[in-house]
Amino acid sequence: MTTARDVMHRGCECLRINDSLAEAARRMAELNVGSLPVCDENGQLKGIITDRDIVVKCTAKDKNPAEVKAGDLIEAPVRSIDANADIDEVLHQMAEHKIRRMPVLENKELVGIISQADLAAKLPQDKVGELMEAISATSR
Template sequence: MTTARQLMTAGVDCIGEEETVLRAAERMTELGVGAMPICGSDDKLKGMLTDRDIVVKALGVGKDPARTTAGELAQGRVVYVEADDDAQLVLRKMTEHKVRRLPVIEEHRLVGIIAQADVARALPDPQVGDLLEALSTD
């Protein structure tokens, strides 16, 4: 059985919920990523912030990225998996929630992230095809 731990990229950086959207964009640029988990001062996952969120929820509505915090853009319940959850649950959550990235939690702390590409590399083609189809439709 393949687990989330086997699929994930470990050592993921967080953006603090009180850090600005501008700082988040700078960090994404430095890291070459399109999304970052948002963590609270307690190191617990508070949300996910994507480059699209920055454009649509901040810049597109006239918010100042130097004054808007990452936490302000964290909306709704965070979708995540536990490190020992099996790959089928990972696929199901990505498909049901139409997310391309899933944070991985262990003992209430962020330990990694699973991207669509991680799934594509690790799982059989039919499962990957189902995921890609689900993520590509509205």
């Protein structure tokens, strides 16, 4: 059985709720990623911020990214999956909720993230194709 742990990208970094969007953008650029999870002071996952969120919800609205906090943009509830979940459940959740990135938790702690690229690299094309088709119409 293939699990979320088998396909996830390990070692993802978290933004803190009070980090500015300017800091978020800098960290995304340094890490060469398009999104980062947002965690509270206890390390609990609270949401995900994408580069698109920064542009659409901050910059395009003439807000200052140095003044807007990551916590201001996160939307609850954040969808996540257990590290031991079967890959078919991961695919089902991502397709049903039109999610391109799925945080992976173990004992309520963030241990990784699954992106479309992770799935494309590690799963048969037919499974990945079904997911892409399901989320491509309108996705977050």
